[in-house]
Amino acid sequence: MKSLARxxxxxxLMISIGGHWGxxxxxxxxxxxxxxxxxxGLVEGFKETFSGERPCPMCLKLRExxxxxxxxxxxxxxxKTDLTLKWYDPSWEGAFKVTPPFPEASTKARLYFxxxxxxEGRARPATPPPRAIQNx
Numbered sequence: 767m768k769s770l771a772r773x774x775x776x777x778x779l780m781i782s783i784g785g786h787w788g789x790x791x792x793x794x795x796x797x798x799x800x801x802x803x804x805x806x807g808l809v810e811g812f813k814e815t816f817s818g819e820r821p822c823p824m825c826l827k828l829r830e831x832x833x834x835x836x837x838x839x840x841x842x843x844x845x846k847t848d849l850t851l852k853w854y855d856p857s858w859e860g861a862f863k864v865t866p867p868f869p870e871a872s873t874k875a876r877l878y879f880x881x882x883x884x885x886e887g888r889a890r891p892a893t894p895p896p897r898a899i900q901n902x
Contacts, residue, residue: 787832791825791828794822794824794825794828795815795816797822797824798811798814798815798822798825799811799812799815801822802815802820
């Protein structure tokens, strides 16, 4: 079940960053290499595939789909976005201080915690009882 979840995660991430276009383009190139190399040989097949002069129908459809997908995106604003809080009032500065109900208790707890991290104040474990010595 974990492997299925990982596969789903990888596929969804790949689609979200546009990796599906790359995979489809790689499939189209593989088909073109196969088709062109049958006609003129492997080297010429590679040259014709990546020259861009004779794109296959799948490449044309991919280019068209990518252009349509790019048009559907919201335009990115070039102006600087103001992220300051418009409703903030400097007179509120001390209004939201949180103080513990028992400050001395929080100090004691902090001291106990740091002491316990250093190993202070802990009781040592009891030593085991001595083993019986057997005479042979």
